[in-house]
Amino acid sequence: QVHLQESGPGLLKPSQTLSLTCSVSGGSISSGNYYWSWIRQPAGEGLEWIGRIYTTGTTIYNPSLKSRVTISRDTSKNQFSLKLSSVTAADTAVYFCAREPEGDDYADSFGQGTLVAVSS
Amino acid sequence: DIQMTQSPASLSASVGDRISITCRANQSISTFLNWYHQKPGKAPKVLIYGASSLQSGVPSRFSGSRSGTDFALTITSLQPEDFATYYCQQSFNTPWTFGQGTKVVIK
Numbered sequence: 001q002v003h004l005q006e007s008g009p010g011l012l013k014p015s016q017t018l019s020l021t022c023s024v025s026g027g028s029i030s031s032g033n034y035y036w037s038w039i040r041q042p043a044g045e046g047l048e049w050i051g052r053i054y055t056t057g058t059t060i061y062n063p064s065l066k067s068r069v070t071i072s073r074d075t076s077k078n079q080f081s082l083k084l085s086s087v088t089a090a091d092t093a094v095y096f097c098a099r100e101p102e103g104d105d106y107a108d109s110f111g112q113g114t115l116v117a118v119s120s
Numbered sequence: 121d122i123q124m125t126q127s128p129a130s131l132s133a134s135v136g137d138r139i140s141i142t143c144r145a146n147q148s149i150s151t152f153l154n155w156y157h158q159k160p161g162k163a164p165k166v167l168i169y170g171a172s173s174l175q176s177g178v179p180s181r182f183s184g185s186r187s188g189t190d191f192a193l194t195i196t197s198l199q200p201e202d203f204a205t206y207y208c209q210q211s212f213n214t215p216w217t218f219g220q221g222t223k224v225v226i227k
Binding site: 046047048049051060061062063064096098104105106107108110111112113 | 121152154156162163164165166169170175207209211214215216217218219220221
């Protein structure tokens with residue numbers, strides 16, 4: 001049973017860079033047919049898919065965020081990360097990491113989520 | 121981006137009721153439609169993938185169907201643990217997009 005856990009600062013100032021890490025246990029991020037994804041949810045709102053990284057390291061991003069987003073991985077630590085630059089209050093949300101089986105393209109496992117607030 | 125329109129935004133129901141939630145895509149997405157539910161303060165959990173395939177471990181009272189670009193999630197005999205917010209998600213084209221959500225509350 002795979003387990004995902006997000007970590008990172010919970011409070012940022014406008015223009016700073018959001019950096020979150022997802023630690024994965026019970027499965028390797030560098031093997032198997034899976035994508036490793038980030039999804040966010042502003043308080044009281046719906047879900048927004050940010051992007052994902054494949055086991056080979058290939059990435060794809062939501063065009064609405066592409067200019068500010070980088071998803072990377074550290075296979076030695078079995079972690080993948082999200083960086084979102086130049087944050088504003090609109091980036092305040094709960095951020096989830098997730099696993100997507102290749103071909104089915106749905107998130108079959110999520111982390112518990114971590115709240116990131118952007119405030120001056 | 122593909123737009124997903126979900127309805128209703130909320131519905132009130134009783135334990136034991138049969139309910140349906142609908143989701144419409146603004147273009148063809150074949151059967152690349154997934155359903156999740158989410159309880160307050162928790163991560164979403166997938167119920168149905170590929171429009172009608174039941175995720176392992178999900179009770180059989182949940183089912184999904186498709187008619188063209190219209191999709192439905194049906195819950196027969198609503199249980200107390202089913203009161204939550206439900207989201208559809210298309211996985212036909214990136215970026216994946218979600219419906220606005222349907223909140224199911226106790227009548």
